[in-house]
Every structure is written in C-alpha cells, then in structure tokens.
Amino acid sequence: MLEQGKKEIIISWVGWEPLRKKDEIIRFNNHIRSMTINKDAAFFSNVITNGCLLNEDAVRSLYESGVTYYELRLDKTAHDQQRILANDACVFQAAEKNIHNMLKSELNFTLTIQVSITAVDLEFSFYDTFFPYKEDRRLLFKIIELGKCGVNDFYLLLQNNGKCANNTLKQHKEYLKSLGFTLIEEMKKGILSNGCYAASQDMFVIRADGKIGKCTYALDDENNNIGYLDIENNRMVIDYNAEDLWAYNPLDTACYVCKNLATCCNRSCPLEKQKNLGSNRCCINL
Ligand code: SF4
Numbered sequence: 562m563l564e565q566g567k568k569e570i571i572i573s574w575v576g577w578e579p580l581r582k583k584d585e586i587i588r589f590n591n592h593i594r595s596m597t598i599n600k601d602a603a604f605f606s607n608v609i610t611n612g613c614l615l616n617e618d619a620v621r622s623l624y625e626s627g628v629t630y631y632e633l634r635l636d637k638t639a640h641d642q643q644r645i646l647a648n649d650a651c652v653f654q655a656a657e658k659n660i661h662n663m664l665k666s667e668l669n670f671t672l673t674i675q676v677s678i679t680a681v682d683l684e685f686s687f688y689d690t691f692f693p694y695k696e697d698r699r700l701l702f703k704i705i706e707l708g709k710c711g712v713n714d715f716y717l718l719l720q721n722n723g724k725c726a727n728n729t730l731k732q733h734k735e736y737l738k739s740l741g742f743t744l745i746e747e748m749k750k751g752i753l754s755n756g757c758y759a760a761s762q763d764m765f766v767i768r769a770d771g772k773i774g775k776c777t778y779a780l781d782d783e784n785n786n787i788g789y790l791d792i793e794n795n796r797m798v799i800d801y802n803a804e805d806l807w808a809y810n811p812l813d814t815a816c817y818v819c820k821n822l823a824t825c826c827n828r829s830c831p832l833e834k835q836k837n838l839g840s841n842r843c844c845i846n847l
Pocket residue numbers: 813815816817819820821822825826827828829842843844845847
C-alpha cells in the first residue's frame with residue numbers, strides 16, 4: 562500500500578475482546594509502524610474493547626505501539642450478565658477502575674465511553690464518578706440503545722417487553738450534559754463523518770480466519786467476502802468487482818441537494834443500500 566502512495570495507515574482492532582491478544586496487537590502495530598518510517602506516511606491505531614483488560618501497563622504499551630483512540634463499550638443493565646469473565650468477576654467494575662486509571666495518566670489518547678442502555682436503565686451514578694474529568698477533552702460519551710446481540714430471549718427481557726428506550730436515552734444524555742461532559746454527537750461533524758468505512762476503497766476487514774470483507778456487522782453475508790490473505794505469498798487477494806458492491810458509490814441526483822452531502826456523500830451504509838435494492842442511495846438511517 563505504501564508503494565502505491567497511500568499516506569495514512571489506520572489499524573482498528575475490533576471483535577470479541579481484542580485485548581486478549583494485546584501482545585500480538587503491539588507486535589503487529591510495531592511492525593507496521595516500522596514500515597512507515599521514511600515513507601512519509603502516518604500510522605494510527607485504535608481498539609474497541611469492553612475495558613476490563615485495559616490496565617495501566619496495557620494502556621501505556623498500546624500507546625507506545627500507536628494506539629491513540631479507544632472506544633470502550635459498556636452495557637448498563639446487561640453488562641455483567643452478557644460480558645462475564647472466566648472467573649465470574651464483575652466486568653463493569655473492572656472497566657470502571659481502568660477508565661479512572663487511564664484518565665489519571667498524562668497520555669494523549671481519546672477515549673469514548675459508549676454506554677448501551679435499555680428502557681429500564683434509570684440509574685446515573687456511574688457518570689458521577691467521572692465528574693473530576695468533566696473538562697478532560699480526552700473523554701467523550703456516546704449513549705445508545707442496547708443492540709440486538711447475544712441470546713434473543715435475554716435481549717427481549719432487557720427491552721422491557723418492547724418498551725422503547727428513547728425517553729431513557731434522552732435522560733442519560735441530559736444528565737451527562739448537566740454534569741458538563743461532552744457527547745460525541747456534539748463534536749463538530751467533519752467531511753464524510755456519516756460515511757461508513759465499508760464504503761471506502763482503502764479499507765478492509767481482515768478476519769481471524771484470513772478472509773477479507775468490508776462490513777463489520779454482516780459477517781455471514783456472502784457479499785461481504787471479497788478476498789483472503791495469501792499467507793504463503795505474503796499478499797492480500799482482493800476481488801475488486803466484489804468490493805465495488807460496497808465501495809462504488811456515485812452520487813444520486815437526490816444527493817446533490819441533500820443537507821448531508823458533505824458528511825455522507827452516498828456512503829452512509831452500503832449494507833442498507835444492498836438490502837434496499839430499489840434505491841441507489843444508502844441514506845435510509847440518516
Ligand atoms: S445518500 Fe442520502 S443522505 Fe447521503 S448524500 Fe445522498 S441523499 Fe443525502
């Protein structure tokens with residue numbers, strides 16, 4: 562990629578709990594970073610984690626390998642029921658302790674705490690514990706409704722028999738704002754900030770089995786299988802026609818007069834576009 566003139570390499574570690582392989586992440590990051598030296602290229606890395614393995618040593622060594630962004634995902638009611646450590650330890654408390662230690666450090670990272678809630682999550686004291694860091698620009702919050710993952714019956718139970726969490730979402734956001742925290746949605750929207758990485762030609766999802774795809778959600782979708790790692794020959798094999806299904810997004814007539822043009826550019830969710838076969842556009846959720 563560097564030979565083809567790419568100037569920025571970003572590696573995101575996501576799926577299950579990536580920090581179980583912390584040492585491999587560090588080794589890989591260091592290797593890629595060493596390849597960018599003298600190539601006029603920048604290297605960045607980020608991790609999406611449940612936070613329970615993010616202790617002080619891990620944060621420091623990951624930072625030294627180039628990890629400067631973390632998205633720490635917590636579920637309120639669901640967290641310790643869905644995310645259980647082998648020794649039954651409380652994941653939520655471990656994550657909370659690690660967040661505090663991170664924020665005490667001088668390292669220049671960005672940390673987004675994403676909290677997934679259900680309609681019944683009306684307890685806000687978790688946020689109070691971070692009050693001393695309300696002016697720390699490294700810290701952002703993102704509040705979303707609990708996604709449909711894990712066992713269906715469990716999900717439905719948490720959804721309080723289908724009761725919508727919209728009102729609860731609003732209360733969480735208002736509480737955070739009243740304490741002086743920054744919500745990620747309040748950050749200035751940049752060019753393509755509503756675009757999905759799957760819509761970019763330079764982005765690939767490399768899975769543990771060596772298959773290469775575009776979308777991190779539709780993992781069982783055959784269209785999301787666009788290549789593989791050819792380990793013996795040290796190369797990536799990509800079917801670029803298959804990739805076009807995700808990354809070829811010419812503007813539709815409606816896009817030219819759309820208020821979201823700069824942030825979306827017909828790139829919001831290529832998966833939605835494929836499912837919505839009657840439309841050339843992917844703005845269904847915007
Ligand atoms: S895809 Fe939809 S939201 Fe995006 S620019 Fe086009 S019309 Fe606007």
